[in-house]
Amino acid sequence: xxxxxYPLRDFLQNESSSGTVLVIAALLGMVIANTSLADQYFSILxxxxxxxxxxxxISLTVLKLINYAFMTLxxxxxxxxxxxELTSGHLSSFKxxxxxxxxxxxxxxxxxxxxxxxxxxxxxxxxxxxxxxDIALAVGLMAIIGAQAGAGLRAFLLALAVMDDIAAILIIAxxxxxxxxxxxxxxxxxxxxxxxxxxxxRARSPWFYLPAGALLWYSLYRAGLHPTLAGxxxxxxxxxxNSENSKLEDGEDGRLTAVEVLESRLHPLSSFLVVPxxxxxxxxxxxxxxxxxxALSSPIxxxxxxxxxxxxPLGIFATSKLFASRGLIDLPEKTSAPALIATGSVAGIGxxxxxxxxxxxxxxxALQDIAVMAVIxxxxxxxxxxxxxxxxxxx
Numbered sequence: 370x371x372x373x374x375y376p377l378r379d380f381l382q383n384e385s386s387s388g389t390v391l392v393i394a395a396l397l398g399m400v401i402a403n404t405s406l407a408d409q410y411f412s413i414l415x416x417x418x419x420x421x422x423x424x425x426x427i428s429l430t431v432l433k434l435i436n437y438a439f440m441t442l443x444x445x446x447x448x449x450x451x452x453x454e455l456t457s458g459h460l461s462s463f464k465x466x467x468x469x470x471x472x473x474x475x476x477x478x479x480x481x482x483x484x485x486x487x488x489x490x491x492x493x494x495x496x497x498x499x500x501x502x503d504i505a506l507a508v509g510l511m512a513i514i515g516a517q518a519g520a521g522l523r524a525f526l527l528a529l530a531v532m533d534d535i536a537a538i539l540i541i542a543x544x545x546x547x548x549x550x551x552x553x554x555x556x557x558x559x560x561x562x563x564x565x566x567x568x569x570x571r572a573r574s575p576w577f578y579l580p581a582g583a584l585l586w587y588s589l590y591r592a593g594l595h596p597t598l599a600g601x602x603x604x605x606x607x608x609x610x611n612s613e614n615s616k617l618e619d620g621e622d623g624r625l626t627a628v629e630v631l632e633s634r635l636h637p638l639s640s641f642l643v644v645p646x647x648x649x650x651x652x653x654x655x656x657x658x659x660x661x662x663x664a665l666s667s668p669i670x671x672x673x674x675x676x677x678x679x680x681x682p683l684g685i686f687a688t689s690k691l692f693a694s695r696g697l698i699d700l701p702e703k704t705s706a707p708a709l710i711a712t713g714s715v716a717g718i719g720x721x722x723x724x725x726x727x728x729x730x731x732x733x734x735a736l737q738d739i740a741v742m743a744v745i746x747x748x749x750x751x752x753x754x755x756x757x758x759x760x761x762x763x764x
């Protein structure tokens with residue numbers, strides 16, 4: 370008997386459930402970093418190792434292994450979800466994609482400008498930190514809010530978060546990749562061509578594509594580009610062709626694709642193992658009166674905080690209303706101004722990708738700690754504001 374899957378519903382349920390695990394893992398990392406286990410915690414994460422074979426050389430720490438290798442799976446699933454949305458989801462038509470696209474642009478531009486106003490003189494490289502939205506926590510919060518948000522706004526937020534992920538991926542590729550080695554860039558191109566050739570010869574098993582994906586990851590690593598981009602690229606290259614899987618069937622439209630099969634298998638692993646592990650290893654900030662005092666007086670922290678708490682909802686609301694008033698986009702039916710602002714506050718939960726970008730933006734661990742603290746606090750305040758605003762909207 371075949372197991373029936375519902376790609377969109379299953380995606381939302383996994384993200385919603387994993388949000389709780391994500392928060393627990395992040396809190397656990399922060400707690401351990403402030404106990405007697407802190408030295409062991411940081412020494413394990415900073416432990417370095419090398420893989421040196423003829424033609425292969427990789428030098429990583431445990432933290433980079435998590436952020437570079439394990440997070441590739443997370444970005445692969447993101448790439449699969451983007452591909453599914455583009456081919457059969459909320460982004461499959463121009464009109465359906467335009468409203469969240471415009472809102473996402475405003476929700477990225479306003480936080481970046483606010484950050485630069487606060488910290489542009491001392492640390493301009495951190496402008497992209499408050500730009501991203503954490504899909505897991507945002508979707509999880511919308512599930513808690515439930516009917517108060519409405520199906521239209523939930524779909525709008527999901528599409529907006531997907532747009533944010535696309536933008537974050539492009540930012541990582543363009544802004545935070547330096548010293549590109551052209552020869553290894555050619556290796557990445559060869560891996561992409563090999564993927565297309567495998568598709569041309571109708572290779573259907575994912576195992577055929579694993580060597581091409583590994584070559585792409587290694588080539589990007591050696592080229593000086595962030596290797597997690599390999600996950601996104603392979604996800605987007607996955608063909609949305611009909612799958613002959615004998616154990617699954619699509620309960621939404623009856624058409625089961627290779628994208629949906631892979632996502633159903635890998636999404637739980639990404640949501641319940643990779644992302645919590647990332648949160649646990651990247652949220653460990655050693656808190657002290659000096660650290661807290663430095664953060665409170667840091668323009669970087671305030672730029673990130675106000676970028677998430679103020680910039681996100683303001684940018685999403687302003688751009689959406691501006692384009693909607695001119696008849697250029699259609700917002701979800703019966704969307705009030707407070708509900709749209711509340712949805713913007715949900716998008717202000719940056720967390721996973723925001724912390725990820727913070728680690729790329731700053732080399733100094735002290736600055737990374739300040740940024741992580743600001744992301745956590747800004748995300749928490751955004752979530753509280755969203756709950757309050759939706760309560761007011763309901764009344």
